[in-house]
Amino acid sequence: MKIKSVDVIPLQIPFEDGSTGSGLMPTKWTTLEIVLVRIETENGIVGWGDGFAYSCRRAVAAAIEDMVAPLLVGREIDDIAALNLELQQRLHLHGRYGITMFAISAIDIALWDIAAKHEETSLARLLAVRPRTSLPAYASLMRYAEPDLVRSFAAKAVAEGYKTVKLHEISLDAIKAGRQGAGTETKLATDVNCNWSIEQAHEIMPHMRRLDLYWVEEPVFPPDDAEALGMLQAEYGVAIASGENACTSVEFARTAPHIKYLQPSVTKVGGVSEFLRVCDVAEGYGASVMPHAPYFGPGYWATIQLTAAREICEQFEHLYIEPEAYLDPSIPLPSGGEVEVLDRPGIGFEPDPDIIERFKI
Numbered sequence: 520m521k522i523k524s525v526d527v528i529p530l531q532i533p534f535e536d537g538s539t540g541s542g543l544m545p546t547k548w549t550t551l552e553i554v555l556v557r558i559e560t561e562n563g564i565v566g567w568g569d570g571f572a573y574s575c576r577r578a579v580a581a582a583i584e585d586m587v588a589p590l591l592v593g594r595e596i597d598d599i600a601a602l603n604l605e606l607q608q609r610l611h612l613h614g615r616y617g618i619t620m621f622a623i624s625a626i627d628i629a630l631w632d633i634a635a636k637h638e639e640t641s642l643a644r645l646l647a648v649r650p651r652t653s654l655p656a657y658a659s660l661m662r663y664a665e666p667d668l669v670r671s672f673a674a675k676a677v678a679e680g681y682k683t684v685k686l687h688e689i690s691l692d693a694i695k696a697g698r699q700g701a702g703t704e705t706k707l708a709t710d711v712n713c714n715w716s717i718e719q720a721h722e723i724m725p726h727m728r729r730l731d732l733y734w735v736e737e738p739v740f741p742p743d744d745a746e747a748l749g750m751l752q753a754e755y756g757v758a759i760a761s762g763e764n765a766c767t768s769v770e771f772a773r774t775a776p777h778i779k780y781l782q783p784s785v786t787k788v789g790g791v792s793e794f795l796r797v798c799d800v801a802e803g804y805g806a807s808v809m810p811h812a813p814y815f816g817p818g819y820w821a822t823i824q825l826t827a828a829r830e831i832c833e834q835f836e837h838l839y840i841e842p843e844a845y846l847d848p849s850i851p852l853p854s855g856g857e858v859e860v861l862d863r864p865g866i867g868f869e870p871d872p873d874i875i876e877r878f879k880i
């Protein structure tokens with residue numbers, strides 16, 4: 520089974536989320552930017568993938584077209600994990616993190632999609648004998664900053680059946696409001712996106728324990744300072760989660776001995792192949808995996824399949840926003856705090872050509 524073509528389709532899909540759009544990304548965040556990859560084999564199987572593309576859409580598209588695709592066309596698809604490592608080695612002069620790995624991630628997801636379709640099975644069934652058919656999903660709220668808004672969005676998510684809610688709040692007042700809105704029965708986490716100094720972390724972490732937080736995510740900068748993260752977890756007895764911006768299992772092997780939750784993002788870490796290696800690393804160190812939500816393109820679908828296949832993945836992250844459209848309108852969205860694992864060939868993603876046409880740029 521040889522690769523016949525690699526095509527790149529950049530898209531922008533606006534979304535609504537009830538926030539000001541500030542605080543989570545380097546610029547105001549109001550659209551989903553997706554770099555879709557379509558790989559076709561000589562025998563006519565089509566695989567889909569995407570690489571993280573927020574504010575770097577053109578760079579990721581160029582990396583796939585100029586750096587990765589020339590190494591792939593005409594190649595036999597057999598051992599995808601080995602091919603992934605070969606790509607990493609041949610492209611390591613461009614850096615082992617960021618754009619290069621986003622490009623490799625997109626390709627790798629599409630190749631695994633093809634591999635499962637070739638076997639006429641789902642990716643979850645390709646990877647596991649008895650994958651889960653439904654997954655606990657948590658509501659990953661945006662950053663609202665205003666305590667009243669935080670309280671009402673947390674309460675709304677709980678009313679919809681979510682048993683776990685994650686805030687993206689960084690002030691104690693907003694996090695307290697999140698706990699009030701979510702109630703004491705709901706598991707509550709907060710994602711700090713590296714905003715606290717170590718001094719602020721020491722001040723606020725005792726409150727995170729008092730508020731019974733499930734985990735605190737990326738509390739300080741840099742997020743790869745494994746010792747600092749491990750120290751906060753040990754000193755305050757609250758689980759620390761990190762890794763959505765880490766690439767390859769090599770980086771996770773450094774943090775795994777120190778923190779409870781590893782958070783690979785399939786569209787950043789190096790695709791399905793590296794995500795699976797991160798699960799192996801977590802198992803080796805007794806850590807757990809809390810995958811990062813790769814938004815609503817093929818990465819979303821791949822993450823559901825991977826979480827279903829690997830028990831070590833605890834919950835599925837659902838970003839609490841409403842996109843103007845979903846590329847594949849049959850996307851499984853959480854209901855009652857659970858998301859269904861569709862049993863379709865590959866990762867399950869089959870985009871609607873009209874929606875691609877409408878949002879491609």
Ligand SMILES: [Mg+2]
Binds near residue numbers: 710736763811
């Ligand atoms: Mg996060």
